[in-house]
Amino acid sequence: MQRLLAGIFVAAVFHGNVFAVESPGPAFMPGAFKLQRGQPNELMVLGTAHLSQLPKSFDPVNLSLLMDRLASWQPKAIAIEALSGAQCAYLRSYPGRYDDTVKTYCWDPAPAVSATGLDVPAATAQVDRMLAAWPAAPTAGQRRKLASLLLAAGEPASATVQWLRLPANERHAGDGLNDKLVEILDKLRQKRNEDYLIAAPLAARCGHERVYPMDDHTSDSNVADEKAYGAAIMKAWDNPYNATRKRQDDALRGGLGTPAGVLALYRGFNAADAAELVFRGDFGAALEEPSPQHFGRGYVSYWETRNLRMASNIREASALQPGGRTLVVVGASHKGYLEAYLNAMHDVRIISTDSILRAE
Template sequence: MRFILMFLFVFSFTLSNSVIAQSPQYSEKTSTPGYHVKKTKILVLATQHLRQLRDDYSPVLLDSLVSVLETYNPNIIGIEVESGTQFAAMEQRHRIYESRLGNDHLKYGKKAQEALNISWSKAHAVADSLLNNVQSTQEVEDSTRLELVNYLIASYRLYTAALQWSYISEEQRNNQSVIPKDTAELLELYINYPAANEILSIGHRLAHNLGHQRLYPIDYHLEKDLYNSVVSPTISEELASSTLQNASYLQKIDHLIEQGIKDSTLFPLYQFMNSPAYVKQDKKIQWRNTFLETEEFNKVLRQRLALWEVRNLGIAANIRKASAHKPGGRVLVIIGGSHKAFLDSYFKEMMGVEVVHLSDITKN
């Protein structure tokens, strides 16, 4: 009996050593021995809202930035606009979200729905089906893209519609009869970057250069039901004594914009806005000092801070959902600079995600 027990012990010890020897080795890139995790890279690109440039804007100002972003070669490009689904949800509660609904997405979307005699939900389903077909097809006929553009507009996805429009030959765009003239004129304006708009000037331009078939709306504004009723009416008065506008890091942004216009490049502006120094100062001065660490407890400012975090959590969820289309891929999100500190901190806590910064890709 003792011999049998000794034999079993030796056999089990030998077998366990054999298994250990044959097991994959631990990789420092993973947290679990023997498993390799290809993480999804997420680069949140902090941007100034370029509409402030107005007549000073030129596509040349962004040439260097777009060139660098092309080397990152994102699979997914997120833009700061609500999704068609979110617009439709807001539309159902029109009175509450009225301030968010007076835009081109709904204006031209409604016209397309009427022309097609279709509801938003049906247009959304058809657009998804057509978009999936286009994404899986090497050669796409102009007629197919025109049909897709029509349904994208009807489902409140104007920027992806503009991207599809940009792939249609100019001759076909000029001679088509599917898209109404005024809508076609708007799409032409979009694809030719006539205005200072980072969604078009960076997001659409990069997506077209890389041959993407869609842009991913990632913004979140459903917190505006509470914001509009309890915060918005008094927030300006509560912030009247704030010294935020005199903050040195914001003054530096103004200087970099002025210098960038003179030098015909805004790349130094983007380097600064995506640096640890800017992110740290913006979160501390604009949010912590202004809304949280006040001399006396201020209900309105605390409500504003809470709803700002709600919005950022919603944005983070939308980005993570978009990333599910390309697990292990590269995501680029173009968004106002004040969101970056919050989004980066959320993504650092997520499984299978690696936070990437602009400085990381300029080093490569």
């Protein structure tokens, strides 16, 4: 009997210790096993302010120094925080779940579909075929044709790249572009959005034919009690870390009147300690909020899922040019997550933004 009791006691202590000790994590870490032969895919994540949210007094001309620095890195592909035409076509087929997402994040290709007679899947297929046989020196007519197809495929930022690669006197109707589409392209190239003021002109400047939309909103879902959900998240966000973020952002935005000030803004958004401050003020605070419905945990689940799917889209785009350089232009809150997730890939090397954002 004593032996039996002793055995039970030892077993209880043993199991108690197992549960008390934190798990050491998985034995296999993919990021520890990197490509050994050849040049790896280099990836730089530029955390950005959403330019549409900057003061109306902000003059895009002050992006010039940032653009020069980005061009000096010589990226071979640029990924943007936008939904692809293909994903938007998918989301439109589920209006009960994604109606608000489509209204908020999806560009309406209807004018281009009407002009070309092609829906999103058909236009996407033609874009793929055209780019597969793309000549080294395309004609202006080929660029206009590709721009029209990209618009019909729901890829307005890539259509803008083609528009910008045309000489000014060749930016006119024809080859699939009608007057309405020309008007749309002229407006897009001036839109206060980082896709059109940073990514598209940079892609054109670097000789690219398109940009790669990599955002994903398939994890969006309806919340049963939106009012309670919003109140819980807002309460979680009311914390000292977010107060610090606001003070820092306000100070950085004060320098937007000069190219050097804009560069300083990006240096602040991409600083080494920025990602942890974002986590503590936003997602970390939400994760621990005490609502019985666990609203914060649902919010963090959405955020992590979205970033994982974004990372997979970036990884897919980077694989198109093995050994190339991919620049990701994304809202600053995503930067830390994307770098961490993509660093787990065998054929990705994360490149710091420090060298291109350094002060003069």
